[in-house]
Amino acid sequence: MLILLANAAATLFMLGLIWFVQVVHYPLFAGVGRDGFIGFHAAHSRLTTVVVGPPMLLEAITAALLVVARPSVVPAAAAWCGLGLVGVIWLSTALLQVPNHSLLAAGLAPDAIRALVAGNWVRTVAWTARGALVLWLLARAMAQ
Numbered sequence: 001m002l003i004l005l006a007n008a009a010a011t012l013f014m015l016g017l018i019w020f021v022q023v024v025h026y027p028l029f030a031g032v033g034r035d036g037f038i039g040f041h042a043a044h045s046r047l048t049t050v051v052v053g054p055p056m057l058l059e060a061i062t063a064a065l066l067v068v069a070r071p072s073v074v075p076a077a078a079a080w081c082g083l084g085l086v087g088v089i090w091l092s093t094a095l096l097q098v099p100n101h102s103l104l105a106a107g108l109a110p111d112a113i114r115a116l117v118a119g120n121w122v123r124t125v126a127w128t129a130r131g132a133l134v135l136w137l138l139a140r141a142m143a144q
Helices: 002-031 034-068 076-105 110-143
Strands: none
Touching: 002 034, 002 110, 034 076, 076 110
């Protein structure tokens, strides 16, 4: 049960954060301006890693543990679905977000910002689905 709680906590933290990033933070990149953009982006990348790294790692580890050490309240399909969504999030991060951040590290690039926002919808939808899944699992656990 502790694994499920840790997984839910990490997922719900990331769910709130991804919606903030999607709706507020990434769109504001376009308003930073060329002169300060490289420094802004470097600080963004450094600080964001500190904030998202631990919960993303915790979420991935606990999602895998829910597959291999599944509590009876967690259906196998739900555990696998949750792990699959983590895979989608990590692949999207590696294949869509990281390349755009690499372009932005060199300076303001409006096309890369648009691609960053558009590509981030994959993670936003996947974390929203994970959030719904873990809330459903928590409700099942509380009902027992």
